[in-house]
Amino acid sequence: MKIRIPKEELKLGMHIDRAILEKADNGKTKVNFIRNYLIDSQEKLDKIKNSNIKFVFIDTARAKKIEQSKEPEPVPEPSPEPVVEKIEEPEPEPEEEEELDSFDDDKKSGGTIKARVPFEEELEVAKEVKTKAVETVKTMLEDVAVGKSFKTEDAKEEVSGMVKSIFRNKDAMLSLTRLKSFDEYTFTHSVNVSVLSIALAGELGFSKEEVDIIGLGAMLHDVGKMLVPDAVLNKPGKLTPEERVEIQKHTTHAKEVLEARGDIPEKAILMAYEHHEKADGTGYPEGKTADQVQRESVVNAVADVYDALTSARVYKPGMPPPHALSFIKSRAESEFNPEYVDKFIETIGIYPVGSVVEFNSGQIGIVKEVNRDDLYKPFVILVMNAKKQKIAEKIIEPPKYEANDLKIVRYHDPEGLGIDVESIIQTSETRI
Numbered sequence: 372m373k374i375r376i377p378k379e380e381l382k383l384g385m386h387i388d389r390a391i392l393e394k395a396d397n398g399k400t401k402v403n404f405i406r407n408y409l410i411d412s413q414e415k416l417d418k419i420k421n422s423n424i425k426f427v428f429i430d431t432a433r434a435k436k437i438e439q440s441k442e443p444e445p446v447p448e449p450s451p452e453p454v455v456e457k458i459e460e461p462e463p464e465p466e467e468e469e470e471l472d473s474f475d476d477d478k479k480s481g482g483t484i485k486a487r488v489p490f491e492e493e494l495e496v497a498k499e500v501k502t503k504a505v506e507t508v509k510t511m512l513e514d515v516a517v518g519k520s521f522k523t524e525d526a527k528e529e530v531s532g533m534v535k536s537i538f539r540n541k542d543a544m545l546s547l548t549r550l551k552s553f554d555e556y557t558f559t560h561s562v563n564v565s566v567l568s569i570a571l572a573g574e575l576g577f578s579k580e581e582v583d584i585i586g587l588g589a590m591l592h593d594v595g596k597m598l599v600p601d602a603v604l605n606k607p608g609k610l611t612p613e614e615r616v617e618i619q620k621h622t623t624h625a626k627e628v629l630e631a632r633g634d635i636p637e638k639a640i641l642m643a644y645e646h647h648e649k650a651d652g653t654g655y656p657e658g659k660t661a662d663q664v665q666r667e668s669v670v671n672a673v674a675d676v677y678d679a680l681t682s683a684r685v686y687k688p689g690m691p692p693p694h695a696l697s698f699i700k701s702r703a704e705s706e707f708n709p710e711y712v713d714k715f716i717e718t719i720g721i722y723p724v725g726s727v728v729e730f731n732s733g734q735i736g737i738v739k740e741v742n743r744d745d746l747y748k749p750f751v752i753l754v755m756n757a758k759k760q761k762i763a764e765k766i767i768e769p770p771k772y773e774a775n776d777l778k779i780v781r782y783h784d785p786e787g788l789g790i791d792v793e794s795i796i797q798t799s800e801t802r803i
């Protein structure tokens with residue numbers, strides 16, 4: 372059994388399944404994980420206790436009896452150097468079983484990914500995983516742009532981290548897709564599409580192996596854009612027919628680049644090649660119809676269109692998620708797959724976590740948690756009154772909608788209202 376305990380309760384012989392470190396003091400982001408670490412010496416125990424770890428997950432089934440030293444324990448001295456590096460290097464990381472088991476359980480219970488870790492807790496991890504993934508994608512795509520090769524292993528590693536995070540608590544990673552970096556669109560977009568595709572595929576009941584491939588294919592789906600001239604790719608105005616053809620070539624470019632690697636699964640390559648095909652045959656590059664396109668590519672297409680619509684670009688503002696979802700819903704039959712679209716809406720919620728919404732009362736709040744029993748009534752942290760004055764935060768839970776005749780009527784840009792969504796979500800009371 373895996374249980375969470377504060378580090379102070381750690382004892383000799385306990386087996387740490389995973390632990391999360393806080394950010395380094397110098398403000399730099401680190402990969403802050405410890406995994407599969409047996410506390411088999413007092414020295415190790417002291418190191419963990421003196422580190423900046425807050426809590427650990429221990430695996431009770433893997434605990435071992437450790438002989439206490441006969442000599443009196445030396446008084447542990449606080450470790451002068453940061454222990455992070457020391458703890459990270461020596462342990463090999465066997466393939467973790469937790470996620471695989473959990474995944475199978477999910478499938479048995481109807482394919483819904485259930486939260487195993489509170490949102491706030493996973494958010495910290497998800498942020499680290501996403502930051503690293505965006506960096507990796509950036510390096511990879513820039514290498515492709517200058518004709519260099521890239522390491523498939525790096526992409527697989529990032530995807531694996533994202534899959535695990537999503538299966539611990541999908542709302543954490545999904546909420547980060549709301550934070551869009553304007554300058555680094557292609558890189559952030561690639562990671563967002565991967566996150567959204569992994570979550571959707573998980574909910575649709577794809578196997579663990581398939582979800583990994585889908586995450587990889589989605590992450591690489593736009594790799595071909597690196598071979599499209601920049602002036603065309605980022606042109607603010609309307610495209611000429613020739614320029615449109617040039618952009619559309621990115622699917623074929625992607626197929627060539629990825630096939631040349633020799634170590635990318637066929638299905639992932641096909642995702643990059645087919646993600647602009649449409650169910651009614653009006654897409655490109657081949658005009659394939661619903662029955663000719665692999666289902667992995669449809670997952671990618673839904674995620675791709677949603678993230679593209681909700682992102683601000685040089686030539687357009689970002690569309691509010693509810694509008695983007697109704698746009699996708701209106702094309703479910705002709706472009707995608709109605710079952711996939713419905714599942715996607717259920718997965719991310721009509722008002723995704725982090726959305727700033729206004730009630731019919733005029734009060735403003737931030738969506739804290741998607742209510743999957745009724746997507747129109749999420750858990751909301753109320754932050755402004757009807758006069759748009761900041762108020763002490765309180766949570767609106769679904770039953771309060773009926774009781775107070777409340778309805779969400781509008782979606783807001785948080786910046787326009789001076790609301791720091793991220794810090795409010797993180798500091799408000801935990802609930803899952």
Ligand SMILES: [Fe+2]
Nearest residue numbers: 592593646647
């Ligand atoms: Fe594309």
